[in-house]
Amino acid sequence: MTGKSTTVIAQGTFDILHPGHVHYLSEAAAMGDELYVIIARRENVTHKEKPILPDRQRRDMVDAFEMVTEAHLGDTEDIFVPIERIDPDYIVLGHDQHHDEAAIADALANRGIDCEVRRASARDPRYEGELLSTGRIIDRILDQRA
Template identity: 35%
Template sequence: MKKRKHLLAADSVIINNNHVVLVKRRFPPGKGCWVLPGGMVEPGETIKEALVREAKEETGLDVEPLRMIGIYDDPERDPRAYVVSVAYLCKLKGGKLHKSRECEEVRFFDINDALNMNLGFDHGKILRDGLMLLGFLGKKVLVGGTFNIIHPGHIYFLRKSKSFGKRLVVVVSNDETAKKKGKLIFPAKERKKLLESLRFVDKVIIGDKKDFFKVIEKERPDIIALGYDQEIDLSTLKKRTERLGIDVRIKRIDKYGDYSTRKIIKK
């Protein structure tokens, strides 16, 4: 039996504002695959030194290794050799994003999008393990609404919804849908910006014009929170989510005060 070379590698999970850095490989193995920044540890180099060097070479970013995620030693994880990888969570310190000769592309991906990607090697597992350490993979709560004028009732609804999980994803109605409910005060892009400025909101999406379930299918929430006056066919919701293989719970949020967007507009 031919002996395989034993090599040591270092891989980085670099998180910034709910986004993770990925690079697209230019050469085999895994040509064309998105992976985490990383590479082989060179002679005389520590693992942390390798992490810093590889991140700079592949992405142009300056990082600081903070916490070890784990050791990944599946003998089949890399076809070139028996490569053992030590993965770290890394803090972004500076630099300017740019690709290296070894990469076709480098960019930040939303964490949810990255989790749904088929990353090369075992980097999908490394990413999930890193996000688990950071607490990102707690329950995801999804809410929806027009949010034409954000008032104290909305703040209560969003805060209460966030209390059910770790991440709050808000789906704001597109302009076409919002106009059907009355006078449109702010376009969807502006309403999205306002919601993103709230520190307890983790992500804001403008809703699909035709099918609300497209967002549910993509985000795959653990909980959907509904306002006291939001009308939705719960039977249809249950059937559609089951068909998509999503085990979701529904929470109904009680009313707070006598706040109403329509009343505010009339004044």
């Protein structure tokens, strides 16, 4: 007897991939059978510095991870369009993403999307000097190469 597979969405900018991204996506993938990742388009990133890498490159890099079923670029106008199309059971937010879980859950309910919003755990550095932030990687590059 085959049941419905559990579908999970993770989302983010994913600029300059690092172990924190791998932790987030691995944890999200473990919550279901299929993991779809929505990559924020550069033009839609307003809460922090714009990504360094092009949209399609960031999508292709995330799509290359074995735990990812499929990576998509976000919609330019409405962030909920790919969520409606994928129809997930869970949306998993990164531990440090700026999103408010309750506000997202309300917006999903208002659009008739029935899924649970969860938050991934943090991953602590495993050795001295390990960087788990794109911003910190950029800062180190500028400090050491500028």
